[in-house]
Amino acid sequence: MSKYNPSQIEKKWQEYWQKNQQFLAKDFSKKPKKFILVEFPYPSGAGLHMGHLRPYVAADVYARFQRMKGFEVLFPIGWDAFGLPAENYALKMGVHPSITTAQNIKNAKKQMLSWGLSFDFSREINTTDPHYYKWTQWLFLQFLKKGLAYEATGVINWCPKDKTGLANEEVINGECERCGTKVEKKELKQWYLKITAYAEKLLEGLKTLDNWPEAVKLQQKNWIGKKTGINITYNFENNRNYVLLHGFNGNPEGIFFPWLKSELDKRGLRYQCPVLPHPNAPTEEEQVSFVLQNCKFDENTVLFGHSLGAVVAMKVAEKLNHKIAGLILAGGFSTATFRDKPRPFHSTFNWEFDYKRIKSITGFIKILSDPTDYAIRIEQGKILQKNLGGVLWESAGEKPHFTSEEEPVILKALSPQIVCFTTRPDTNFGATFVVLGPEHPLLKDRNALNIEEKKWKEIEKYKQKAGSQAEELRTAETRKKTGVFTGLYAINQLNNYKMPVYVADYVLGNVGTGAVVGVPGHDKRDFEFAKEFNLEVKRVVQKDANDIGSIDHIDKVQEEAGTMVNSEFLNGLNIHDATAKIMDFMEAQGYGKKVVNYKLRDWVFSRQRYWGEPIPIIHCEDCGIVPVPEKDLPVKLPNVKKYEPTGTGESPLAVIKKWVEVKCPKCGKLAWRETNTMPQWAGSSWYWLRYTDPKNKKAFSSIKKQKYWTPVDVYFGGMEHTTLHLLYSRFWNQFLFDQGLVSSREPYMMRKPHGIVLGPDGEKMSKSRGNVVDPQIVVKKFGADTLRMYELFLGPHEAQVSWDDKGIVGVKRFLDRVWKWTADSGQRTADSKASEKAERALHRLTKKITEDIENFRFNTCISAFMEFHNEVKDEAIDEASIKKFLILLYPFAPHIVEELNLTLGNKTLLQKEKWPEFDASMIVDKEVEVVVQVNGKVKGKIKVAAGSGEEQAKSSALQLEPVKKSLVNDSVKRVIFVKDRLINLVI
RNA sequence: GCCGCGGUGGCGGAACUGGCAGACGCAAUAGACUCAAGAUCUAUCGAUCGCAAGGUCAUGAGGGUUCGACUCCCUCCCGCGGCACCA
Secondary structure (H helix, E strand, O other), X not given: OOOOOHHHHHHHHHHHHHHOOOOOOOOOOOOOEEEEEEOOOOOOOOOOOHHHHHHHHHHHHXXXXXXXXOOEEEOOOEEOOOOHHHHHHHHHHOOOHHHHHHHHXXXXXXXXXXXXXOOOHHHOEEOOOHHXXXXXXXXXXXXXXXXXXXXXXXXXEEEOOOOEEEOHXXXXXXXXXXXXXEOEEEEEEEEEEOHHHHHHHHHHHHHHOOEOOHHHHHHHHHXXXXXXXXXXXXXEOOOOEEEEXXXXXXXXXXXXXXXXXXXXXXXXXXXXXOOOOOOOOOOHHHHHHHHHHHOOOOOOEEEEEEOHHHHHHHHHHHHOOOOEEEEEEEOOOOOOEEOOEEOOOHHHOOOOOOHHHHHHHEEEEEEEOOOOOOOOOHHHHHHHHHHHOOEEEOOOOOOOOOOOOOOHHHHHHHOOEEEEEEOOHHHHHHOOEEEEOOOOHHHOOHHHHOOOHHHHHHHHHHHHHHHHOOHHHHOOOOOOOOOEEEXXXXXXXOOOEEEEEEEOOOOOOOOOOOEEEEOOOOOHHHHHHXXXXXXXXXXXXXXXXXXXXXXXXXXXXXXXHOEEOOOHHHOOOEHHHHHHHHHHHHHHHOOEEEEEEOOOOOEEOOEOOOOOOEOOEEEEOOOEEEEOOHHHOOOOOOOXXXXXXXXXXOOHHHHOHHHHEEEOOOOOOEEEEOOOEOOOOOHHHOHHHHHOOOOOOOOOOOHHHHHHHOOEOEEEEEHHHOOOHHHHHHHHHHHHHHOOOOOOOOOEOEEEEEOOEEOOOOXXXXXXOOOOOOHHHHHXXXXXXXXXXXXXXXXXXXXXXXXXXXXXXXXXXXXXXXXXXXXXXXXXXXXXXXXHHHHHHHHHHHHHHHHHHHOOOHHHHHHHHHHHHHHHXXXXXXXXXXXXXXXXXXXXOHHHHHHHHHHOOOOOOHHHOOOOOOOHHHOOOOEEEEEEEEOOEEEEEEEEEOOOOHHHHHHHHHHOHHHHHHOOOOOOOEEEEEOOOEEEEEO
């Protein structure tokens, strides 16, 4: 018998498997199916590394095992070849990414084959293949159709090194997920996928995934970040009195006026709303003097006019001989014509205004103009603003010309409010201030809140400073709290507390409503702010009677145990009951509205790079955003020489005029292609579906084949994809399920993450550290079977392990011994019999391996093989038993066992064998050792027949010398007996 | 700060549902074979006291429950991962 020569036999078997296509998955087989998936790799220039090996080997063991168990197994692989590394590598080498990618794939595939992986390569896919990305583009258009893909301008994460925008998920600790560069903020027009529309469904789906690790589910749950709370609306302190003037042919009971009055009543605000004389045939003289005589004006008056009422208001303001607080105009300042005809009342009004005079007596001016207004055009609002100053709100009313029953925009102009989101309304009796984030929309213009000129200058300065700061600087925890007082006060409806309103950068514009109600007694940040600005600290949750408000130890445990105080009807409740009660109360009173907030943001889907799927959109001046017609898909990447990223926020594709310019599919006019490409994660968001039907030219995959194969039974992959690929692909699958395009709501029944493989020094493997272990060197030196088994032997699949070459020899020695043991058939003949000990050991091993593979405990399988071998190597054994052993070993070390099977003279391949069964009665030896304890201390062991009862064990135990010794002065009071295991005598 | 996971010999790790802690492997030591080295084989291998039989202490620390705790409960320490001025 020759020596075990792995490189020789492994090559032979690998070639045999490929040539004879041994691992093809058959569609619609009568066997039950198993779809075993492992994350497909990026074909990088450096080749596959130990990190790839780990899940591939585990998945391969599992797949080979399931085939023997009688399942039709789909175990596919492909290439996730778009994206930055491929492109950066290509840029560095000066070769087109399509060429380097093809080379890298060839190399990686060679590696995979050398590891003896049993992939079905007939279903191989490649995300950069136009036949594949045609469907990625098509799927994008499905999102567009349903309004879940949209273009918007926003401040996004920008990697200055990779020169592209990033999704929130791609920013890890403020750094680019790919290159580790500090991420910056940049305002860009980008495509987004509306993943937030699926926040709730993604969360709900997690509850159905019983075979996912809790840690993965929890991480996704935290990322989605559902928060239930309440948006509380606060009014500002307001001692104004309003004069409301209705328009032509109107009266105080028409259109929105009754509603407006009742809303002002609700807020306890004073107003006068006169019926103007002769509303059908108004004259300036009559209306203006009527208002001046019948309404009272003082410095707190806000004059409001709608339509013609606005003209009257301006005329009234001209004539007043003292200052008023403000002037609000909703339409009505039109010049001569109405629907291109002279207005009936035009001749009776003087349309010249003394703008200077009006400006000088009014504290603030707001002009509400509406693009949908049929009577007064928006341009006229702009002209008026030019003359009067103030703020122009181009906001649309509920109905054109503000003629709805309810016009919230007008109410907002008259009496602004702040909305604060909180998850802790139970502490609201302790609110003592309000903070607006610098980005808050009410701070866009001084007039929005009518902030004093002097204060406004301070605020503007503060806003500028906050905006120029990088986010992580601004949010650094050690930072002192800063802010500016606005001069305004908000009123807490619960107790009429006058809460000063501040602007401070510790409140972030993109969180909640961008405004916070400050409860310094029960929030650390609010407390720090209150200390900085000498604001009152009120405590409303008390742990016990002695706890009287030392504030330096706000902590959650204490709050959980505390009860409400100083909170009127909440007093005595715990914080949870108080929260529920006050939420209901506030909603009933109209103070606020219960809301659900998510941390999840929409998925930024544009990348300003060359090597990605072009987004299949055409921009037309007349038709706007036009999807590329399906018949024109795929939109292929142009094959060009220059594709360096520009860094300007524009895609390198933008300069390729020949490609960009295109006829609008709708109107035929010259239009422009969208030049951004899709992110790395696009192609992988649906790839497993393609495996079920990889050659389909009519659809991304047929629902019929999906119904046989999906969902994926086990998905092997890395923990690092939990809030990236794993979340994204669940989103796509759920969306496609809702469109009836896929057959299961969740794509993956079971997720099996693996721990990362560290270098021998316990550090992350990296070239710069010089601790990278190349799997190919191990293959060369020890063979793939040793590599596979040693990798599994390192530790539990989910645990982080360090690759230490030192231990490899142990596995190699084991395989050497197996080789010798099997081949040493000299003293065995076909009719030799296995000893009973060996037979029982084999049954035990069968049980152990079967159960451990099913539970993904591969490391203990390897130990069990070694243990078995140590135990039976000197026992009599028959060939049938050896073969059974080889079958058990087959998933782990397929090359050597197939070879050994041949030497035994067997003609059929081991892989065609059925997985062995075990006999439960053969698991335990006939005679077992039972541990004898006295008071829980081991005194010795006795041998009894398996299944012996307590009496027999006790009598044998009492014979033991050490037991006798212990019993000299005592008697047995109690006996604890565990069958076949232990007997404990308590004395 | 919050959430999750973990801490066992010189090292990687076993230990079922609370039942002999340290399986299996590496390294180490001694021996056999060899002119020698390597490979292989045999034996030893948690600490400690003891000539030995045997005893004592040991699963991050301290306490508790139990006949019995690596395993369950409480407090604390350390490491890793996620989130984070998130309201």
